[in-house]
Amino acid sequence: MPSTERHFIPTPRRTRGxxxxxxxxVVVVGAVMSFAAPSTTQPSAVDGLPHSSQSWVASQLQSSLPQSLSQPAIIVFVRSDYRALSASDVAALNARSAAMVRAVSDTAPRSAASLLGALQISPSREVAFxxxxVPTAPSNNAVSDRVVALRKELHLxxxxxxxxxxxxxxAFTTDLSKVFNGANTTLLLATVLVVALLLIITYRSPLLWLVPLIVVGVADQASGQLAAHLxxxxxxxxxxxxxxxxxVxxxxxxxxxxxxxxxxxxxQLRHQADRFAAMRVAVSRTGEAVLASGTTVTISLGLLMLASMSSTRALGFAGALGIVIAMAFVLLVLPAALLACGRGIFWPLVPRVGETRHSDGRLFARVGAFVERRSTVVAVGGAVMLLAASTLGLGLKVGLSTTQQFTATPESVTGQTILASAFPAGSSDPAIIMTRTDHVGATLAAARLVAGVTSVVxxxxxxxxxxxxxTLAASPGSPASFNTIDxxxxxxxxxxxxxxxVGGDVAVSxxxxRASNNDTWLLVPLILLVVMLVLIGLLRSLVAPLLLLATVGLSYFAALGISWVIFQHVNHFPALGTGTAFYGFLFLVALGVDYNIFLTSRAKEETVLRGTAQGMLAALRSxxxxxxxxxxxLASVFAVLGILPLIQLTQIGIIVFVGVLLDTLLVRTVLVPxxxxxxxxxxxWPSRRESSAPVER
Structure with a gap:
């Protein structure tokens, strides 16, 4: 009997096609990949700020001054036996200071480094600096090269x-850039290994896992190349x-x-002998859900382009473009690759016409039967569990200081800790005050009267x-340092x-x-609205989208609560990084709703044949x-972010990991049904679902 499916996504009809x-x-992707992508540099933090911020204004004014294109690197000296520095130690340091300056100046591109004053020695003589x-032109990459050269010279x-x-x-710029040097390659390799392992476990085939892995891998590389060019x-x-x-x-x-x-x-291969017809039906029935899901994620990420922070806009652009390309590859390239391989790609579990399903659906049939018998208890109980988990995050703290950014302890953090033990903690990172020259005296006097300011020069x-x-008394990036800046x-x-x-690194942080907080208040309602509209368009309902959005929101707050307990008692993180909660929300709402889309779109299809209750149970089994x-x-892929020694990325990975598992195992499996x-x-409601007689498929 001819198929009545609407094939709005083209698929090949013969092996030759x-x-x-x-x-x-292969030709098109090869052409895209043949062009060398522009190199990616780490932009300075101040470049990404709104131009209305004082830090950005101060940076622009500072750049116009003579000898302004530099930042102070603090070289902290201590004895390895923790004793006081001797007179000969001090004399040797002073004698070799010129070599330290040359190490920075001679690093390509050559620049004019200089000492900012004499050697400072603590009263106990245990610490000196x-x-x-260090010149900052032309980029942060050059700054990193100069600091690396300085560190090598110091060893000599x-x-x-x-x-x-x-x-x-x-130094903090250098240590932060080390996190991302080769990070994309490390992330990519770890992600590929995780995906390959899970695909092998899922398909139990020595061949099939390679096809989606190659297609998605090429999509990833193509999207990265295209993003770098655009x-x-x-x-x-x-x-x-x-x-x-x-x-990721x-x-x-x-x-x-x-x-x-x-x-x-x-x-479909179990129902049709013609694999091309089976693929047309599969693409037709899957395409709507994939497009709805991908559109939700793409638009949500695209909304990040409205953010005031350039780093947020960059993530939105790269992520949205990547999702569009991933959808295109999965719906267009993957079907062609599978059809070219034939049924044998599923070996040794090759699906045959008329074959009953393996053990697919048995576990979920039992789960569905339990949910059907106790739907009220399960619905209320599931919601209560998520609410209880959400309360774990009531004491959540936000804001990491400069020394709390890393999971490991880089040299810059060690140096800052030693310096703060003997000098004002802000000695390594002074606040920059730009003022009209004819008001220097008044500005200087006012600044010196501010509590928390130890000196102004x-x-x-x-x-x-x-x-x-x-110079501030508080450690850079701490709440006390922020209060002093205010x-x-x-x-x-x-x-x-x-x-x-008032600018400088503390003010930039x-x-x-604050810019991140403002972006959150702007973007969260817009993202929720987009997700709601996509669900309404897909399901032709108002009640179902509201409930699905509510369950995803609950799972987000539950994931945040559970993750906060992990951060406190397992990772020993002092607080969430700025923006971590927002990125967790973005990925969980945009990606977490995917599974509800996959389930409810199948349930909508089944409801026409079976009615709402049986249609939902059939969708759960299928x-x-x-x-x-x-x-x-997906949860495992996001957990890969934890391999990078940066606390914020680790936190995002854990929050998404926990949230996706909650969505998958509790919300979609139990609560929504x-x-x-x-x-x-x-x-x-308000759609009317009139079911026909039950049909077995």
Whole structure:
């Protein structure tokens, strides 16, 4: 009997067509990959801030001053035996200071480094430091090269028994860049290994797992290459963080879509002898759910382009482009690859016409039967469990100081800790005050009166603008340092005519946190609205989308609560990083709703034949195995972020890992079916679902 399916996505009808499509695909992708992508640099933090922020204004004014294009690196000296520095130690350090300056100046591209004053020695003589001006032009990559050269030189010139640690803003920039040097390759390899292992376990085939892995892997590389070419033309600055997370997104979401398509194709091969017809039905029935899911994720990520932070915009661009390409590859390239391979690609579990399903659905049939008998208890109990888990996050803290960014302890953190034990904690990272030159005296006097400011000294100046460097008592990036910056800004705002702006790395961190918070309040409602509209369009219902969105929201807060317990008692993290909760929300709502889309779109199809309750149970039996596999795979892929020694990425990975597992194993498997059975046809309101006689398929 001819199929009545609407085939809105083209699929090959013969082996020759499949091979021809694959050849065209190889040519097109090869052409894209043949162009060398622009190199990705780590933009400075201040470049990503809104131009209305004081930090950005101060940076622009500072860049116009003579000798302004530099940052102080602090070289901290201590004896390895923790004794006081001797007179000979001090003399040797002073004698070899010129070599330290040359190490920075001679590093390509050559620059003019200089010492900022004499050697500072603590009252106990146990700690001493030089402040060395490290030129920041032309990029953060050059800053990192200069700091690396300085560290190498220190190993050669230090007197016996003395050790040195380079800290300060240039050193933190260097240690942060190390996290992303080769990080994308590390992430990619780890992700590929995780996906390959889980695909082998899922399909129990020595061949089949290679097909989706290769297709999604090529999609990932193509999207990365395309993003690198397009970003500069759109005014977007990609960085290691945005491209790394985008890779994880493409691999996770792309493999999920592939699992769904292959599962439906395998089912159809049990009903049809013609594999091409089976694929057309599989693509037709899967395509709507994949497009709805991918559209939700793409638009949600695209909304990040409205953010004020450039790093957020970069992630939105790279992620949205990657999801679009992943969808295209899964719905167009994967079917052609599977058809070219024939049924034998499923060996040794080759699906035969008329064959009953393996053990697919038995476990979920038992789960469904239990849910059907106790739908009210299960619905209420599931919601209560999620609410209880959410309360675990009531004491959650947000904000990591500069020394708390890393899971390991880099040299810059060690140096800052030693420096803070003997000098004001802010010595390594002074606040930068830009003021009108004719108001320097008034600005200087006002700044020195601010609590938490230990000293203020004059810096470079020109006839119009002058720089003042304020040393803070608090550790850089701590809440106390932020309070001091606020107090400085408040005090200087009352100096009439000075037009003072407070910048520096501590102020940049404060302004970034506030910009991120503002972006959250703007983007969260928009993302929820987009998800709601996509669900309404897919399900033709109002009740079902509201309930699905509510369950995903509950699972997010539950994941946040459970993750906070893990961070406190397992990882011993002091707080969430700025923006961590928002990124967790973004990925969980956009990706977590996928599984509800996959389930309810199949339930909508089955409801026409069986009614709401039996249709939902049939959908659970049909999709349970593949959605569970997809959820475990996606959760595992995000957990890979934990291999990078940066606390914020580890936190995002854990939150998404926990949330996706909750969505997969509790929300989609138990809570949503219970709600649908409990409400009956009201679940689909205002649509009317009139079922025909039950049909076995």
């Amino acid at each position: 499949a091979l021809g499509f694959l050849l065209l695909f 030089f402040a060395l001006a 010139v230090l007197p016996v028994g003395v050790v040195a640690y380079v800290t300060g803003a240039p 970003a500069p033309h759109l005014g977007i600055r990609l960085d290691g963080s945005s491209t790394g997370i985008a890779e 997104l493409v691999f996770g979401a792309g493999t999920d879509y592939a699992l769904l398509l292959i599962a439906r194709y395998r089912d 004059a810096g470079p100046h020109d006839p119009t603008w002058s720089e003042l460097d304020a 107090a400085l800004r408040s005090a200087l705002a009352h100096v009439g005519g000075a037009h003072a702006a 404060l302004d970034a946190a 999709t349970g195995g593949v959605i569970t596999s997809a959820g475990i795979l 219970a709600l649908a059975i409990w409400l009956g046809d009201r679940f689909w």
